[in-house]
Amino acid sequence: MNRRPLIVALLTLLPALAGAEPAEWRFEVLLNDKPIGYHRFTLQSEGAEQVLETVASFHVKFLFITAFRYRHENVETWQNGCLTSLDARTDRNGKRLAVRGLLDDDAFSVTHSRGRETLDECVQSFAYWNPSILAADRLLNTQTGKYEAVEVVREDSDSVTLGGKTIDAERYRLSAEGGDITLWYARDDHRWLKLEAPVKGGRRIRYQPLDVPEAGSYAEAVAGTYP
Numbered sequence: 001m002n003r004r005p006l007i008v009a010l011l012t013l014l015p016a017l018a019g020a021e022p023a024e025w026r027f028e029v030l031l032n033d034k035p036i037g038y039h040r041f042t043l044q045s046e047g048a049e050q051v052l053e054t055v056a057s058f059h060v061k062f063l064f065i066t067a068f069r070y071r072h073e074n075v076e077t078w079q080n081g082c083l084t085s086l087d088a089r090t091d092r093n094g095k096r097l098a099v100r101g102l103l104d105d106d107a108f109s110v111t112h113s114r115g116r117e118t119l120d121e122c123v124q125s126f127a128y129w130n131p132s133i134l135a136a137d138r139l140l141n142t143q144t145g146k147y148e149a150v151e152v153v154r155e156d157s158d159s160v161t162l163g164g165k166t167i168d169a170e171r172y173r174l175s176a177e178g179g180d181i182t183l184w185y186a187r188d189d190h191r192w193l194k195l196e197a198p199v200k201g202g203r204r205i206r207y208q209p210l211d212v213p214e215a216g217s218y219a220e221a222v223a224g225t226y227p
Contacts, residue, residue, distance in 0.1 A: 023213035025129060025192065029058055030206045031199070036060050037070075039207060041129055050078040052127070069093055074142050081132055082122035083108060088142040099145040112145025119147055126176075128183055131190040134172055141177075151175045160184050160193040162209050169193055189215045 025041040037058035044051045053075050060068035074088040086101040101110040101123070108123040109116060124133050125140045133139060134152045141148055151174075158171040168187040173180050184194040195207040212218075 023129075023218050024211065025209070025213070026211040027195075027207040028210055029056070030208055031060060032203050033206070043129060043213075048079055049084070052076045052078065052129070072143060076125060076127070076142070078127075078130075080122075081124070081130075083125060083140070086125065086140075086142055090143045092143075097143060099142050101140070110140065110145050110147070114145065117145070117147070123147070128195060129192045131185055131192065134174075134185075139176070146177065148177045155182075157187070158184060160186075160209070162193065162212065167193060186215075189218065191215065191218050 023043045027039045028035055029037045029039055037056070039056040040054065042053045044053075054073070056070065056072040058068070058070040069091070070093070071091045072088070073090075074086065076086045077084045082103070083101060084103045086099065088097075088099040090097040090099075097113060099110065099112045101108055103109075103121075103123075106121050108119045108121065110119060119140070120138075123140050124130070124136050125142050127133055127139075134154075136150060136152070138147055139150050140146075153173045153175075155171045155173050158169045160167050160169045169184045170187050172183045172185070174183060175181075179198055182196045183192065185192055191212055193212060194209055197205050199205050
């Protein structure tokens, strides 16, 4: 699949603007349509760099008892479409994980629970807010530190309802080690809008958008993200 035309189109949509207002995505997270928490992404442009802060918190209860607890916090810096650093911390039912990464010379080094690895010069994470990942064949899992092989396929045209308004969208399937992830992006400006993925036990997790950036603020915040 030749994704080069997609990247060229994105470049024409994203002018190089500095000092932009933050772009924020806020999602209610549902498990089989039952609310279990939230995931929030805040992207700030700082000169030639982008700084992403993300916080996720899930609580799954069964008979008034917490059966699953999850919290993830991550700060990433990006430049020219590549990660330059990351600092991620995850608490999964009391099991704590930490992943750190830094671009040093011509390689991106990652430290995690299994040790230290040296990856490629240009590494991308599962940064759903950044549609250039749709052209990637490997993505870094910031929870585990694994550099996973991925395959992305455009499925169909679709639509997403947000704040009572219908947004024309394109739907993609991202296949990774943990399974398939379905992603929706606005057709006109490629803003990330929604996510769904299967989880254990035949259940399904869904990110229902509460707020996504306006088209103008999104273009400003992501300017310079693309190589």
